[in-house]
Amino acid sequence: MNIAKPNSYRSGPDERGHFGIFGGRFVAETLMPLILDLEKAYTAAKADPAFQAEMNGYLKNYVGRPSPLYFAERLTEHLGGAKIYLKREELNHTGSHKVNNVLGQIMLARRMGKKRIIAETGAGQHGVATATLCARFGLECVVYMGAVDVERQQPNVIRMEMLGAKVMPVQSGTRTLKDAMNEALRDWVTNVHNTFYCIGTVAGPHPYPTLVRDFQSIIGNETKAQMQEVEGRLPDSLVACIGGGSNAMGLFHPFLDDPSVEIFGVEAAGHGLTQLHAASIAGGRPGVLHGNRTYLLMDADGQIQDAHSISAGLDYPGIGPEHSWLHEVGRVNYLSATDDEALAAFQLLSKLEGIIPALEPAHAIAKVMELAPKRPRDHLMVVNLSGRGDKDVPQVGDILRGKK
Amino acid sequence: MTTRIDTRFAELAKQGRSAFVTFLMAGDPDPATSLAIIKALPKSGADVIEIGMPFTDPMADGPSIQAAGLRALKAGMTLKKTLELVRGFRKDDNATPIVLMGYYNPIYIYGVDKFLVDAKSAGVDGLIIVDLPPEEDDELCLPAMKAGLNFIRLATPTTDDKRLPAVLANTSGFVYYVSITGITGAAAADSSAVSEAVARIKRHTKLPVCVGFGIRTPETARAIASHANGAVVGTALVDALKNSLDAEGRATGKTVNAVAELTAALAQGVKGAQQAAE
Numbered sequence: 106m107n108i109a110k111p112n113s114y115r116s117g118p119d120e121r122g123h124f125g126i127f128g129g130r131f132v133a134e135t136l137m138p139l140i141l142d143l144e145k146a147y148t149a150a151k152a153d154p155a156f157q158a159e160m161n162g163y164l165k166n167y168v169g170r171p172s173p174l175y176f177a178e179r180l181t182e183h184l185g186g187a188k189i190y191l192k193r194e195e196l197n198h199t200g201s202h203k204v205n206n207v208l209g210q211i212m213l214a215r216r217m218g219k220k221r222i223i224a225e226t227g228a229g230q231h232g233v234a235t236a237t238l239c240a241r242f243g244l245e246c247v248v249y250m251g252a253v254d255v256e257r258q259q260p261n262v263i264r265m266e267m268l269g270a271k272v273m274p275v276q277s278g279t280r281t282l283k284d285a286m287n288e289a290l291r292d293w294v295t296n297v298h299n300t301f302y303c304i305g306t307v308a309g310p311h312p313y314p315t316l317v318r319d320f321q322s323i324i325g326n327e328t329k330a331q332m333q334e335v336e337g338r339l340p341d342s343l344v345a346c347i348g349g350g351s352n353a354m355g356l357f358h359p360f361l362d363d364p365s366v367e368i369f370g371v372e373a374a375g376h377g378l379t380q381l382h383a384a385s386i387a388g389g390r391p392g393v394l395h396g397n398r399t400y401l402l403m404d405a406d407g408q409i410q411d412a413h414s415i416s417a418g419l420d421y422p423g424i425g426p427e428h429s430w431l432h433e434v435g436r437v438n439y440l441s442a443t444d445d446e447a448l449a450a451f452q453l454l455s456k457l458e459g460i461i462p463a464l465e466p467a468h469a470i471a472k473v474m475e476l477a478p479k480r481p482r483d484h485l486m487v488v489n490l491s492g493r494g495d496k497d498v499p500q501v502g503d504i505l506r507g508k509k
Numbered sequence: 510m511t512t513r514i515d516t517r518f519a520e521l522a523k524q525g526r527s528a529f530v531t532f533l534m535a536g537d538p539d540p541a542t543s544l545a546i547i548k549a550l551p552k553s554g555a556d557v558i559e560i561g562m563p564f565t566d567p568m569a570d571g572p573s574i575q576a577a578g579l580r581a582l583k584a585g586m587t588l589k590k591t592l593e594l595v596r597g598f599r600k601d602d603n604a605t606p607i608v609l610m611g612y613y614n615p616i617y618i619y620g621v622d623k624f625l626v627d628a629k630s631a632g633v634d635g636l637i638i639v640d641l642p643p644e645e646d647d648e649l650c651l652p653a654m655k656a657g658l659n660f661i662r663l664a665t666p667t668t669d670d671k672r673l674p675a676v677l678a679n680t681s682g683f684v685y686y687v688s689i690t691g692i693t694g695a696a697a698a699d700s701s702a703v704s705e706a707v708a709r710i711k712r713h714t715k716l717p718v719c720v721g722f723g724i725r726t727p728e729t730a731r732a733i734a735s736h737a738n739g740a741v742v743g744t745a746l747v748d749a750l751k752n753s754l755d756a757e758g759r760a761t762g763k764t765v766n767a768v769a770e771l772t773a774a775l776a777q778g779v780k781g782a783q784q785a786a787e
Contacts, residue, residue: 121644131613131640133569135665135690138672277575283566290568295691297667393614393640394566406587407618409565 114361114436117427122311122397125433127426130310132396135294144312146217151319156212163208167241168198170205170323174331174487179457180473187342187477187484191460192328194352194491201463201492202324202352203234207303209320211238214301221245221296224303225289227254227282227348228418228465229261230492231305236270246270249288251281254417260496279411282348282421286395306349307425310396314425321355328487329359336485342367344476345489346468347439348383348419350428352491361436370428371472373414374441381413384441385424386432399426415444415504416464418492442471450474451494451501463492464501510657512634513606514682517556518717518738527734529554529779530719531772532610532743534561534577535594536586537750542760543581544597546750549769551605554776557719557739558598559637562591562611569639571694573744576751580758588615588624592631599632608661608682610637613649621649625656635659635682643675650679663687664710666702673713683717683739684710691722694744698723704736727778734782742775 117124130140150156164170173193181189194202207224214222222244226232232248239246248265252274255262265272278284293302307314307321332340343360345353347370360366375382382388385400392401394409402410402422412422431437442450450470455461462470469488477486494501521528531550536543550558563578563586570578595607609628616624616638628636636653643650643662650660659682667690668676677684686706688698698720707718720733721741734740746768753767754760 130642130644132642133639133665134642134663134676135569135667135687137642137644138667138669277572278565287566287568291571291692294569295695297690393612393617395568396640398617401614403614403618405618406589407564407615408582409614 110434114431114434115358117430118311118315124427124430126391127399127429128311128314128397130396131393131398132310133294135297139297140310142217146213147312147316150213150216160209160212164323168204168208169196171327171331172196174328174335177458180454183457184474184477186482187480187486188482189473189477190340190485190487191490192324192356192487194324194489195462195493199230199234199237200495201230201234202321202355203231203305204237205323205355206305206317206320206351207231207234207238209316210303211242211244214303215242217301219299219301221300222303223247223249223289223292223300224305225249225282225285226305227285227420228416228463229254229258229265229496230418232270232272233261233264235303236265236268239270240268247273247292249273249275249285249292251275251279251285253280254282257500258417258496259499281412281417283409283412290395306351307354307427308349308395308397308399308423314397314427317351318354318358318427321351322358324352324355324489325357325359328356332485332487339363339366340485340487341365342369342476342484342486344369344371344469344473344486346371346419346465346491347424347428348373348421348465349423350425352489354425354427356487356489357437368437369472369476370437370439371468372439372441373416373419373468374443375413377443378441381411382441383412383414383419383421385422386429386439387441389422391429394423397426399429400424400432415447416468418463418465419468440472442468446471448501448504460490461494461498462490463494464497466491512657512659512682513604514557514608514634514659517606518683521556527737527779527782528556528719528739529730529776530557530559530721530739530741531555531746532559532561532741533746533750533768534563534574534581535591536563536581536584537577537747538580538754538758538760538764539584540586540590540594542764544594545765546768547594547598548601549765550772551602553769553772554780555605555772557606557608559608559610559741560591560595562588562609562615564612564615567612569692571692571744573694573747573751577747588619592627595631595633606634607632608635608637609633611639613638613640616649621652625653625658629656629658633658635661637661637663637685639663643678646679654679654681661685666690666706670709673710677714680716683719684714685741686710686718686720686737687722688720689722693722696723697725697729698733700732700736703733707737727774730775730778731782734779740779746771
C-alpha cells in the first residue's frame with residue numbers, strides 16, 4: 106500500500122474527526138447535538154488551566170501517579186536480549202490504565218452538568234474505573250457488560266456492585282463487548298438529556314478517540330521522562346496490547362514523531378488467525394461500526410463477525426480508528442498473540458517477576474518473548490503492563506487445572 | 510427528479526389524507542415469506558413501504574427489530590437479496606414507494622456506487638440510514654441524490670432550530686420525525702408534543718413530515734396522523750409477524766395474514782384522521 110507519509114504522525118484528527126479515511130461521526134441524529142456539545146466542552150476544558158490542575162491533583166493523590174517504570178531484570182535475563190522495562194499501569198488505583206481516561210471524562214461530565222454516567226465494559230476494568238469515580242463524585246452509574254463477560258470476570262462484577270454501580274448483563278448478539286457497546290448506545294439515545302457516555306477506549310464517534318487518547322497520553326509522556334532519567338535517552342521500542350487500543354495509544358502517541366522508536370501493537374489472535382480471533386487489523390478490513398470507520402472483522406455482506414479472545418478486554422471485532430491509520434501509514438507494526446501464547450506469558454511474568462499481569466497485557470508480554478531475544482542487550486524495550494491479573498485468577502486457575 | 514415518493518405524497522395531499530408507512534425487515538422470517546408479506550401491504554392499506562436491511566449491530570433498534578434482523582440473517586438474507594426482494598415486489602407494483610432503512614456498513618461494503626445503481630434499477634425510491642448524520646453527507650447522501658434516490662433524514666427531539674436547517678439541507682422525499690429520544694419500539698409518542706414538533710419542522714421545509722417510533726395501535730396512528738403527513742409503524746407489525754411463527758421461528762400459514770390484518774387495522778386508523786391544515 107502506497108500512502109504518503111505525513112509531516113507529523115501526531116497532528117490528527119482533522120476537524121471532522123478523521124485520521125486519513127478512518128474515524129468520523131457515524132451516529133444517529135439523536136446523539137449528534139450532544140456529540141457536538143461534548144467536542145465544545147472538551148476544547149474549552151483543554152484550554153482551561155484549572156481543569157488540568159484539578160485533574161493533576163486527582164491523578165497524583167487518588168490514582169497514585171506517576172506509575173513506575175520498572176526494569177524487569179529477571180525477565181530480561183531469561184530472554185537474553187533487549188533490556189525490558191515495564192510501565193506499571195497495573196499499580197494505578199482500580200488496577201489498570203482505564204482510570205486515566207475515566208477521570209478525565211468524569212470531570213468533563215461534571216462540567217457539562219450530567220449526573221448519570223453509562224459505560225460499556227469487556228473485562229470489567231473500565232467498568233470498575235467508571236464505578237469508582239462515580240462513587241467518588243456521587244454520580245449515578247450504569248455499566249453494560251456482555252453476559253459472557255459477566256460470567257468470566259466475576260470479581261470485577263462484584264467490585265462494580267460494591268462501588269454502587271448497576272451492572273446490566275447484555276444478552277443480545279454474542280453477549281460480549283461489542284454487544285455491551287450497542288446496548289450502551291441504546292441507553293444513551295434514550296436518556297441523552299441527562300446522561301454522559303463514558304467510552305472506555307480510543308473508539309466511537311469523534312471526539313471520543315481523540316479525548317481518550319489525550320487522557321491516556323500521560324502513560325507515554327511519563328515513560329519518556331522516566332526513561333530519560335534512568336537511561337538518559339529514548340527507548341528503542343514500545344510494545345502494548347490492543348483491543349480497542351487505549352493503553353497502546355496512550356503509550357505510543359507521545360513517541361510517534363521519534364523515528365528511532367520502533368512501535369509494536371499486539372492484537373488478540375484467539376485460537377489462531379485462521380480460526381476464531383479478535384485481530385481486526387490482521388484479519389479485518391475497513392468498515393463502519395459504533396460511530397467510526399475502522400478495521401473490523403466482518404463477512405462479505407458487511408455483517409460484523411464474532412470475535413474471540415481468552416481475554417474479555419480484547420474480545421472486540423474492531424480497533425480504534427487512529428490505530429487503523431497508523432497501520433496504513435506504516436508507523437506502528439501490528440502483531441498478534443494467541444490465547445495459548447498469552448497464557449504462557451501470564452505464567453512466565455508471574456513466576457519471574459512476581460507480577461501477575463492481566464490477560465490483556467499478557468498478549469504484549471507474549472510478543473516481548475519473541476522480540477526481545479532478537480535484539481541487542483543495549484536495546485531499551487518498554488512494555489505497557491496495562492492491568493493486573495487479579496480479575497483473571499479464577500479463570501486462569503480453572504484453565505490451568507483443566508489442562509493438568 | 511420526481512420519485513414515486515414525491516408522486517405518492519402529492520396524490521395523498523390531493524385526497525387530503527396522511528400516509529400510512531409500514532416497516533418490516535427484509536427476509537424476516539425467510540426471503541419467500543417476506544416477499545409475500547410485502548406484496549400484501551399495498552392491498553391492506555400501506556401507502557409507503559419501508560424495508561429494513563438486516564444488520565448484526567442495529568444500535569438504534571429495540572429488541573423486536575433486533576430479533577427480526579437476526580431471523581433474517583439466519584435465513585441467509587444479504588443486501589443483494591434485499592434488492593432482489595424489491596425487484597420481486599416491483600413485478601406487480603410500480604407505484605408504491607419503497608424506502609430501504611438500515612445502517613451504513615453493509616452498503617459501504619457492497620460499494621456505494623454499485624449499490625446506488627443496483628438499488629435504483631431494482632426499484633428502490635429512497636434510503637434512511639440511521640448512522641449517517643449530515644456531518645457524513647458525502648459518504649452516501651450526496652451520491653444518492655445524484656443517482657436519483659431520495660435521502661430521507663431523521664429529525665429528533667434533540668434536533669433544535671439551530672441544527673434543523675443542516676438536517677433538512679440535503680433531505681428529500683419526506684422528513685422522518687423520530688417522536689421520542691430512544692430506540693424503536695420504546696415508549697409511546699405524546700401526540701401534542703408531536704404536533705408541536707411537526708409544526709416546528711414545517712416552518713423550515715415544504716417536505717412532507719412523517720412521524721415514527723412509538724406508534725403501535727390504530728388509535729395512536731390516528732392521533733399522530735392528524736398532526737403529520739404520515740405515520741410510520743414498525744415494531745407492532747414485526748411483533749405481529751413474530752407471534753405468528755412456530756416454536757422454531759419459522760413461518761406458518763398464518764404469517765402473511767397476521768401482518769396484513771394489522772396493516773389494514775392501522776391503515777383504517779390513519780385514514781380516519783383529519784389531516785392538519787397546511
